[in-house]
Amino acid sequence: MKTIGIVDTTFARFDMGSAAVEEIKQHVSARMIRITVPGIKDLPVASKKLIEEQGCEIVMALGMPGAAEKDKMCAHEASTGIIQAQLMTNTHIIEVFVHEDEGKDEKELAFLMENRAREHARNVVDLLFKPEKLVKQAGTGQRQGFEDVGSLRG
Ligand SMILES: Cc1nc2c(=O)[nH]c(=O)nc-2n(C[C@H](O)[C@H](O)[C@H](O)CO)c1C
Incomplete structure (x- = not known):
């Protein structure tokens, strides 16, 4: 069984880790190891430890x-x-950052944090299990959180 690591922060104002875990569970059966650190500067070493020590x-x-x-x-x-x-x-x-000033208000910020976490969770599933799905989406202007912008070729 494949192992996916999830690291999030207490600084964030929305539980992005839970949204990612829930989304992954809807698509594949994978072992997930979740860690929460205080802030974004703690993410690199936590991620590296998940890879090197926990086999993610x-x-x-x-x-x-x-x-x-x-x-x-x-x-x-x-x-x-x-x-x-x-x-x-x-x-x-896969870095999933939502800047606090990306949302015009708290409602939009929460929407964005949940949707970006979920959409990147689907990217993670595809990268690990079905990389050919991403190849099919090459150049299609995908965005995570807000609307996709589309391909220049229509
Ligand atoms: C200034 C600052 N800003 C943020 C931020 O915008 N978002 C975030 O998640 N964390 C921030 N932190 C905390 C650091 O990332 C880190 O958690 C502490 O420096 C402890 O290592 C700090 C110190």
Whole structure:
């Protein structure tokens, strides 16, 4: 059985980890290992440990950068760490960030956090179990959370 790692944060204002776990369960039977860390800068090492110590074949790293300038800096640092962890382990870590200022109000933010977590969970399922499905979607302007923007070829 394949193993998927899920790491999320207490800083986020929506339980993105649960949404991802629920979505994956609807599509495949996989072992899931879930960890929650305080914030996004803690995601890289938690993801790396899930891969190296718990045998996860792919990891979802979910978090919410805040709206302040220092949070955006934090998000950039966290992203860089996640990329580094992917290269060190040769394993996908799908970063699922929703910036707090992406939603025009709290309702839209919650909608976005749930939908992006769920849509990326489906990407994770496809990457691990049916990568050919993603090849079929190449260049189709997929977006996670809000509406897809579509292909330039119509
Ligand atoms: C400034 C800051 N901003 C965020 C943020 O926007 N989102 C988030 O999830 N976490 C933030 N943190 C916390 C750090 O990511 C980390 O949890 C602490 O520095 C402890 O390692 C910090 C310190």
